[in-house]
Amino acid sequence: MLDHILSILIFFPALAAMLGFVVHKDSMRAYGTAVATIEFALSLWLWFVFDANVSGMQFMEQIALVPTFGINYIVGVDGISLFIIILAAFFTMIGIASLGETKDVKNMIITLLFLQMTMVGVFAALDAMVFYLFWELSLVPMLYIIGAWGGPLRIYASVKFFLYTFAGSLVMLVGMLFMAYFYYQATGEWSFAILDWYRLILPESFQIWLFVAFFFGFAIKVPMFPFHTWLPYAHGQAPTIGSVILAAILLKMGTYAFIRFSLPLFPDASVYFMYPIAILAIIMIIYTAMVAYAQKDIKQVVAYSSVSHMGVIILGTFALNVEGISGSIFLMIAHGVVSGALFLLVGVIYDRRHTKYMSEFGGLASVMPRYATIFGLMLMASVGLPLTINFVGEFLSLLGFYKQSHILTLLAGTAIIVGAIYMLAAYKKMFFGVVTKEENKNLPDVNKRELIALIPLAIITVWLGIYPKPVLGPINTSVESVVGLMHEKAITKEAKSRIPSIGKDIKISRNSVEEAH
């Protein structure tokens, strides 16, 4: 069982979704919750049996798919992907459990379960093609969720989401094929296995081109400025559950991929592009935060805030040291939890009033005190208050990047200011003041179903803020090996000096394209 736990994790939801077609639609919610809970339990079990002291991949599985062309189904998990998988399972679970009254609930749940398969698959995949497969496949359920259950502009938003990401990932596909070709040239064998690719040392110019190709795919997914405009539409139009999963998990695919692919495969290019990307990240942070401030729609505020936070994650990733990368991975989880919670919260009020315009509210704190409290907690987490989950990530990310550039970190650090500005302004508009609108006077506070989703998130927010070690430990172990690998592989002096060497011994067998020629 343990040998196949990842495959089970990946395909169990899909199988359950298939069987779900048979389930009667009144019982569908219970069915979905049960399946998602089992999946979550499995993911917890994975965590339980995961050996935090091993830096490499665990629970690897390999099945030949197209061996002639080097494509194999390889999955495995390490500290970097473990928690995102758990998070994906978790969010699907609470997403389904807290699903409000929607039309076609059966379709929705089946779609969500399929989505879960793709999400887990992306993070477990160790073969570039399998990764790409799940990566692309994840677009479809999301497209459906946005397009079928979304707001008035849903079709525009969903198509934009799909095509934009699709276009980016096709460029990435070209990059992957190139990478495989280089591997073929170097070794005489086709392989798409990431771990094989890790052993390949490419000349800097190749690295740069490939980095750019991969970058398009990842950057659009993240989304990085200036490729971010699909996100506000997608979030703005998506139903609550869609936004939650989009923000919590799907966006993380991009940043995760940076760490899984770009950094270890192209260490020199990573150093080469560190500053440009950092500048983009800073633009993301400040610019989108300001745009968020200008929003009238609370969901858009949260959406833009996502972009802003993703900027910090990117920055941490390109710190290229253990502190920064660990921080950025942690922040991925943190941002997942917090933005997921924020979207859920927005969903709560949307369910009641069917509007997301902040001007429609005001003074909600007195009408819905519990709601206001949880929102306040998440808001504080979002602005990165210490002892909440976000702070750990942001702190480490910025700390890490400070090693690379002081002035850029100073600029990026304004995240904590601009973030506070829009968030507090939004909170003030919604919750403070006196209740002016008649409709708002008798709004019911959060109900049990919503609390089922919100309370665990609140607990995680605080728990991991105070005691991040259970998560940070495994992440750290794996990140150390990644950084060590990068240092080992780096060719240029600049890269060698930028990427710290890890004391531990990391052996890679060197296969270089030039050697093969």
Place this chain on the structure above:
Amino acid sequence: MLSAVNVSIESLNLMTLVPMLIPIVGALLIIVIELIKSSQDKSLYVMLSLLILGIDFAFLLESAGIFEKNGTVMGVFDVMLIDGLAILSQFIIVGASMLFIPLALTHKRFHEFSYPEFFALFLFMISGFQFMVATDNLILVFVGLETASLALYTLIAMHNRDKSFEAAVKYFTMGALAAGFFSFGSMIFYALTGSVEINQIAEVLSANGYADIGFVLIGVTFLLASFGFKLSMVPFHTWTPDVYEGSSAALAGYMSIVPKIAAFIVAMRFFEFLIHSGVVWLEVILYIGVVVTMTMANVWALVQTDVKRMLAYSSISHAGFVMAAILIGTTQSNSALFLYWILFSFTNLGSFSMLWISRQKNLPAHQQSDHSYDKFAGMVKTSPVAASIMALFMLSLAGLPPFALFWGKMYMISSAITGGYTVLALIMALNSAIAGYYYLKLIVYMFMKEPVVENNGHVYVANATLPLKTIIGIAAIGTIFAFVAVNGLLELITAFVYNSGY
């Protein structure tokens, strides 16, 4: 005086003719049956055709075995050429035909299937295509092509309504022009080399070092124009959407696969050696042609309001995509062509079959064409399974993994990269993204819109019968589980293509 010719039967390798003869015999059989006892039910002919094609397929397997053992075989005075390309393409031709023919068993009656001649012509057409791919003699290519084409024009027209006549006439007229071009091009090469056999042409041309490059280019131009017509390369593509729209959906799907693979093989045989001998002009022209065909067809597909026309443009774009294989001209790219086309057959036949089963006799109210997007609006509400299958085909066409066409696309782009055509690879990738839009549009209509046209969902399966459903099921399974087969296919194709010297 002429001396008598002594030929031993063995040296003729008559076996090479068998796969082509079987459909001819079958067609004659059908005609004979009709003569003896007329007005039989169409199901008889369908099954008969299916059986004949099955036998044909078995013989193809046999020839494949022979090829694996002995390599390329020439036969009947070296007119027939059975190499890996011929065998692979015949597999596609016969296989796709086998998938097509049960589509005649619709629930509703359509005019063409009431003729036994329909099936006879169909079988003749298949043999025509088979001759086309199994030779390197331009005369036989021409005759095979015309046999197949003439039968095809008729098949289109037999649908018997205004649009199909219009389609047939358009196709026919342009086909006649293309035939003129073909013969003119062949004439130039004959003038240059004194031969109409591609091998000989290649030998002679390389022997004199392409001294008459001007003539070569003229010849290539005319041949390109005629193949361009068959392969619907821009700007020779104009017939495609109209003809697809005019003919029945099933036949349109068939047309998007079989005639094209035949033309591809001939184009591959003819252009490959030119490209390899460094005719830069051809390379440039093909490059432009491929890019323009892919892109413009995509762009036109974007603005279509009818699904069938959209699919027509999409198949133009796919053809352009595959044409890149000939431009690249490596073993990998040629293998990619076959892989792509096999996977494309499943998907495209599947999607056209989906249109076919939703075909109504009369146009729905307020609609201009049989399969307008509006017709599919809200399909998921009334027939979710059909909508899901249709969406599956669309996603596969868009190149979403792990569905069938993704593997072809991936391998093709990879071959472009390996062949050094990086920019082309990027253009191909981005074109897939553009194409994503119109495939998505259908999905959007099916899954996200409210029904515009009053219907109870029955319309989407108006034509469905068990055989049709089976075909669609096969196509769907093929599309979904392609990844299982890709490895085997790839090994086989690569071996065949490589051993044929391409």
Place this chain on the structure above:
Amino acid sequence: MELFLYTALFSPLVGSLFAALFGASPKTKIAGVVPSIMLGVSLLSSTILLVLVLTTGHTIHVEMMTWMATGNLYIPFGFVVDQVSVTMMMVVTLVSTVVHVYAIGYMDHDKGFNRFFSYLSAFVFSMMILVMSDNFAGLFIGWEGVGLCSWLLIGFWYHKESASWAANEAFIMNRIADLGMLIGIFLIYWNTGTLQYDGAFAAMANLDASTLTWIGIFLFVGAMGKSAQFPLHTWLADAMEGPTPVSALIHAATMVTAGVYLVVRANELYALIPHIGLFIASLGAFVAIFAASMALVNRDIKRVIAYSTLSQLGYMFVAAGLGAYWVALFHLMAHAFFKALLFLGAGNVMHAMDSELDPFKMGGLGKKMKGTMIMMTLASVALAGIYPFAGFFSKDLILEVGFVEHHYIIYTVLLFTAGLTAFYSFRIVALIFHGEERYKLFGFHPHEAYKFMLVAMSPLLVLAIIAGSFKMTYFDMVTYVLPATEYHVHNHLVYWIMTIGTQLFVILSIFYAYKKYTSRDVKVPDGTSAMENSFKYKLLINQYYIPYFYEEYLVKPYRELSEIFWTKIDQKIVDATVDGIANVFYQTGEKTRVMQSGNLSTMLKWMVAGTVALLSLAVVFGLAARHSGEIKIFLSGLGV
């Protein structure tokens, strides 16, 4: 001993959580009483620790658990009780206990009673973390924690627009400073490899001066925000929108002094970079007089006291900047007592006057509120620095420090400020408690506060009076960890002249204020008097137009820029580009689909045209074939 440490630290948290349980329910006394008791417990534990530290000189250092550990970074939750932190602990727990008890009365009629205590205790907890942490990260936790609680408490009456606005302003301004602090922390980490105080300070001795300077600057930026130093000072006056106990606790006694605490804590760093110290001192002196000047004319009791706090913080920074860390800390302590007292007194007045804050509308309240009057008067005396009250010992010491360190300008400024301090303090006292009973015009019915509130205030009163006498004990204690420099003017004559001169100057100021504001001529200003129209008055009452400047030149542009970013750049440029690209394809399709006219003749023409185009190309190429060599080079140059 660790037990006491944890008790001191966590009992406020327990209290806070307890009160939070009742957060959504209607007011219950118990939600106020329990946190108060818990604070009492905390106070008790702190006292025990104080005694321990006093008697044995030992410090307690515990590490509760790991917080963050990755790469080389290791940050634990570690706490230290040494002479400095125990002082702060005492101040914090004492004042907060008083304030808690007081607030039970003060918030009696408020709907958010339970919530209030939850916040208030949470604040104390954060503050305890801030002062007890043994590393910069822990400090930062407390630092932000108090910021959060301050936000909650300033905006406590969230239905008031001004309150929520002030809360946000405070939070955001603090955040600006926190960024500096964060950068300072990063610098420390990357240069010393640790964030523990002991390790970091030990390593700093080996760092080059410029790095240290940067660290010093950034940390001080953090301190500036929390302690509301110029130019980040505007939030403090606006923070008076919060309930008065909050002002007493947070914005007088504890949180705002965190900056001073930080500088004191980092004394080993600042000792290495005296030029930064001088800058701090100069800024402190400037703020002292700057704030005092604004206090002169303000017509809001709480704001006057707030400015006074600001001014006194300036004093503290002068001391800290000049290296007299223990003096700074001592003044911090003394100031906490009398300033909290002052605020609580003001709270009583407000309570009596239905939240009216304009002292011109009061007058003669002394008759109704004797207790309050006495307390406020004494607190003002202490603030003014009259012997033998606490202020005399702590504040005059700072003057001496300035003098002894030969910074005469600073000395002069501070001396002058002392006069101003006395003036505005007694202006308030006079306007409130003496003179005409102007409140009657406005129909107020003032009454004294609850007895227990007054009782609760009394410890502060006592301390405000006698705190000065602990000076030497205190000196002995803190100089275990702080540089033990005695500041004495060695020339006795000069010393006496200075002391008596200062005293006289202050007393004169008091009398002048008293005289001026108890006279019968005092009227409620209506904007017509000559003084009110003078430039000076306008400048001061408008706080030197700094808030206006911030609003006009920072906030508005930010808002407008945000709007532009969104509507113009994000929608019109970034997004429009993406849609534009898509549209190009679509429009190309729409425009060129006419090619497919459906007319067979056109189709045939297209076919011929295509062939002709190919032919032309063929001819061009055929002609060019003669120059094939050159062409190949050209094409390979193009990369085809």
Place this chain on the structure above:
Amino acid sequence: MFEAIAFYLFAFLTIAMFYIAVTTSQALYALSSLAAGMIFISAFFFILGADFLGAIQIVVYSGAVMALYAFGMMFFDTTRDVKEKQGNKAIIIGLSVISAALVVLIVAAPIVGNNIEALYPITEGAGNTQEVGMVLFTKYLVPFEVAAVMLLVAMIAGIVLAGKKMDLSLTLMNEAEIMLMKEEDKKVLS
């Protein structure tokens, strides 16, 4: 010399005939001139020694094909003046002139490949028909048979398309009508 005169004469005649065939608005003229052009072309075949082809040309084209067209003309009633809307003439003329000019430009250049060995050389002494037969039934046996199939296809196609059965379209009728028709059909049969 004779050859030259014959060539130019027939060249002029064919060009003239075909020119008329594509430009005249009288269908009858067009048909006649086309037929004439075909015959003149057969003259070239005779000049070039391809007697068999010449004969075929006359028989098939001038005989069979032209007869078919003539029949068609009668059927379509296009003996009258045919009115054809002409769009942009410039395009037509431009395209054809360019194409002709370009091809002529290149074709007029001598073909280098004069040293080509004939694969199926014309044997001295044998008649053209004999030679053709020889090659046709050895080398080109398969194409010949396929051509037979092609003609069969064309025949079937012609019969089917022109047949009466095409008058009623099952495709356009609804099922009920078809059933009705079948019933009637049976009645007629029985």
Place this chain on the structure above:
Amino acid sequence: MEIGLNHYLVLSTILFAIGLVGVMRRKNLLMLFFATEILLNAVNISFAAISHYYGDLTGQMFVFFVIAIAASEVAVGLGLLIVWHKKHNNIDLDNMSTMRG
């Protein structure tokens, strides 16, 4: 004045161009078919000439098959025209543009 291969090729090309003109300008389908016949015939001349000058029979074979093809096309083409004419009573291709875009 020797008549060489090139003469025939030029003639053939000119005829082919005439055929193209016909194909492009004819709107009457029947007469359009005439033009396609011209195209094929034009090529036939060249084939025969090349065959003659090379002394090779392949060209004549090609011509033979082209003639066969032309004949078949006529049959099918006329069949199509007849069907069309039956339904529409005209064979003008301008009336034949229901499908477009």
